[in-house]
Amino acid sequence: MEETFPDVSAMSDQELKGLIDELTDDERELSYRRRLLHGKIDILRAELVNRLKAKREAGDVLISGQDVQQLTDILLGKVPTPPNDSEG
Numbered sequence: 001m002e003e004t005f006p007d008v009s010a011m012s013d014q015e016l017k018g019l020i021d022e023l024t025d026d027e028r029e030l031s032y033r034r035r036l037l038h039g040k041i042d043i044l045r046a047e048l049v050n051r052l053k054a055k056r057e058a059g060d061v062l063i064s065g066q067d068v069q070q071l072t073d074i075l076l077g078k079v080p081t082p083p084n085d086s087e088g
Helices: 013-059 065-075
Strands: none
Touching: 013 065
16 A cells, blocks of 8 residues: 655654664665566576476477467466365
């Protein structure tokens, strides 16, 4: 949930410094998360390239629309979840 920006004119110098530190920490955490996500995307792309090379060497079709859609779904986080066995 997005917070509204505080009224900085009503804040003390110490409160402003604290807010700057807090937001700097948030930005650092988001930046770290972004780097992790980029790493995962690079791994997925490398895996796809390896699979395509193996298909080519085996004389198979290199890539299908289903392959592209599956990778797109994975990267968008649309991985199907297994059915819940506790329902019934």
